[in-house]
Every structure is written in structure tokens, then in C-alpha cells.
Amino acid sequence: MNTLSKMHAPASERGVVLLFCLIILVVLLAGGVAVMRSMDTTLFGAGNLAFKRDLINQGELAIAKAMREFQTSGALGATGTTSSNLPAANYSAIQLATNAKGIPEVLLKRTNLTGPDVVGNAFTPTGTPITGSGGVTVRYVIDRMCNATGAFSSIGKSGCVYTPSKTETSSGDQSQLATPGPSIPSPPIYRVSVRVDGPRDTQVFLQASFTKPE
Known part of the structure; x- marks a missing residue:
């Protein structure tokens, strides 16, 4: 009887080891699934960054x-051409109205772009969009940061955003002053706003500003 009892004991121990092995395998499987999901998320994020960069x-x-x-x-480029709208070049001589994020409302329409400027006039650019690679379409508008058409020298600095000259800024303060500046007109500021339409209804907006003496 004692011999039989000793022979049955190892069978009970083997059952416990098998249970622990199953638990460890479940833990390893869960860890492997978590690692695979993490890798997929990383690759997906890297792909999105590359797509956005393109x-x-x-x-x-x-x-x-x-x-x-x-x-x-x-x-x-010719003298005086920036004094009035030129829809064929997607150019507005008056600053365009924007949404809360600073995007001109004219670019918020999917097709048939049109939108108001800051004084309420409708502006409709007619320039041909740029066709990029991979099904990408690029649309843009240029607006002069003024509240009226006409030459910058006629509108005056009170009606345009312009680059202040050295005589109009004090030390440590680069903001435009309220006092009249010199008779030589400073360059007005122009803004380029771009909308890029990519595959799967993706969109990217860009903006840049520059000056050009009139």
C-alpha cells in the first residue's frame, strides 16, 4: 500500500506544473499581442508623419x-498691378476674411472657391490649381494686407499692415507706432495661403508672408 501511494504522488505534481505552464503561456501570448499592437501603432504614426511631410x-x-x-x-511684377484684384493670379488687393484659425474663408470651400474680403466684397480666384503627385491638388490665394484697393502710397499706413522702418520703432520694441512715419513708403505685407488636398480626404494648410516695395 505504501508503495502504491508513493507511485501516485508524482502524477499530482505533474498536473500542477502543467497548470503553471498554461498560465505562463497565456501571459506570454498577451505580451506578444501588446508588442505587435505597439509596433503597428508606431508604424502607423510614422506613416502619417511621412504622408504629412509629403x-x-x-x-x-x-x-x-x-x-x-x-x-x-x-x-x-509690373508697377501698379498689385493695386487691384487679379483673380487669374489668385490675388486680392484687399485682405481676405479668415476663420478663427486664420485660414481665408475662400479656401474653405471644397470646389468653386469664393469668399469675402475684410470689407465684405466677394473674391473668386480663377487661377488653375497645381496638380501634384499621388493625386494631390494644391490651391492657393495671395492677399495684400490692406483694407482697400489702390496704391499703398495712396491708402496710407493706417489702412495696411506694413513693415515698419527703423525710424518708426523704438529700442526693444518692434511694433508699429501710431505716429506718422517718414514720407518714404514702407513695403506692404502680402500673405500666401495654401490648401493641399490629398488622398482619403486629407488636407494640409500652409501660410507665408513677405514684402515687396510698390
Whole structure:
């Protein structure tokens, strides 16, 4: 009888070991699933960053094109051409109205772009959008930061955002002063706003500003 009891004891111990092995395997399986999900999330995030970077790179084509329009051979390069709207070049001589994020309302329409400027006039750009690679379409508008059409020298500095000269700024303060500046007009500021439409209804918005003496 004693011999039989000793022979049955190892069978009971083997059952306990098997139970612990099953628990360890379940824990390892759960850990493996968590690692795989983490890797998938990381790869998905990296893919989104690369996709966004590509859209930004293609959006910069519009900024480069807008800058070319202000060169001598461009549509806005001749003296006086920036005094009035030029829809064919997507140019508004009056600052365009924007939403709370600073995006011109004209760019918020999916197609048939049109939107108001800051004084309520409708502006409809007619320039051809830029066709990028991979099904990307780039649309842009250029607006002069003024509240009226006409030459900057005629509108006056009270009606435009401009680059202050050294005589209009005090030490440590680069803001525009309320006192009249010199008779030589400072350059007005122009803004380029870009919307990039990518695959799967993705959108990226870009903005840049620059000055050009009139």
C-alpha cells in the first residue's frame, strides 16, 4: 500500500506544473499581442508623419509659384498691378476674411472657391490649381494686407499692415507706432495661403508672408 501511494504522488505534481505552464503561456501570448499592437501603432504614426511631410513639400510649390508672380516677368511684377484684384493670379488687393484659425474663408470651400474680403466684397480666384503627385491638388490665394484697393502710397499706413522702418520703432520694441512715419513708403505685407488636398480626404494648410516695395 505504501508503495502504491508513493507511485501516485508524482502524477499530482505533474498536473500542477502543467497548470503553471498554461498560465505562463497565456501571459506570454498577451505580451506578444501588446508588442505587435505597439509596433503597428508606431508604424502607423510614422506613416502619417511621412504622408504629412509629403503634402507640406508639395504645398510649398504654391508658395514658390506665388513668389514668381511678383518677379519682373510675373503677372504681379509690373508697377501698379498689385493695386487691384487679379483673380487669374489668385490675388486680392484687399485682405481676405479668415476663420478663427486664420485660414481665408475662400479656401474653405471644397470646389468653386469664393469668399469675402475684410470689407465684405466677394473674391473668386480663377487661377488653375497645381496638380501634384499621388493625386494631390494644391490651391492657393495671395492677399495684400490692406483694407482697400489702390496704391499703398495712396491708402496710407493706417489702412495696411506694413513693415515698419527703423525710424518708426523704438529700442526693444518692434511694433508699429501710431505716429506718422517718414514720407518714404514702407513695403506692404502680402500673405500666401495654401490648401493641399490629398488622398482619403486629407488636407494640409500652409501660410507665408513677405514684402515687396510698390
